[in-house]
Amino acid sequence: MIYKLNFNEGVVEFSQNNGRAFLEAAGPKEAFSAARGLFEHTREERIKSLGSGQYLVTFKVSLDYRLPLVRSIEKALKLLRSPELYQDGRYIDRYAVATVYMETGHPDYLSDLDIKSEISTLRKAAVVAREVNNVVAFIDYDIAIYNYLELNSKEGYHSRVVRKPKSAGSSTSTNRRATVRSK
Secondary structure: OEEEEEOOOEEEEEEOOEEEEEEEOOOHHHHHHHHHHHOOOEEEEEEEEEEOOEEEEEEEEOOOOOHHHHHHHHHHHHHOOOHHHHHHOOHHHHHHHHHHHHHHOOOHHHOOOOHHHHHHHHHHHHHHOOOOOOHHHHHHHHHHHHHHHHHHHOOOOOOOOOOOOOOOOOHHHHHHHHHHHHO
16 A cells, blocks of 8 residues: 655655655755655665756665564464464454565465555554554555565575574483482
8 A cells, every 4th residue: 555645845655665756956965865864764865856946856764674573473373373363353453464465475365365455455454453554654564564575575685593402411411400409
């Protein structure tokens, strides 16, 4: 979904974790600083002149934007791991899981749903249930969801560390058992 925010200095639009700012400025450097003034959490900025002092600044939202919200998205995906748990979850958590399903096809148990209708219904229900203050707050949720997806799709990134069990003959595990038995 595209979110459009109007400011005196220009217009900022967000879609997923991408943004663009339309604004007037004296030059490219001023356009960049004006865009940073409207939204400071940017990376991979590109500036394009539209003529007559108007500029388009496109950017991606920085990956550290609202990290607690990204972690809550990750938590919702872990908690809502079955159809029963999904139906009992908060609307906003279900919205996050459904959006991830729309992008990745996982979790599989959502394959029977009309996912676009489900997402639309969950957005409305989250606002009515006051889990989200207003529709504009979904900007942060969408950015967090797509940042989560981007982080977890990067090569070499693993959100969980899996350690191999130590062998039974190692000295630290033997000593640890000995101290536990002696107590």
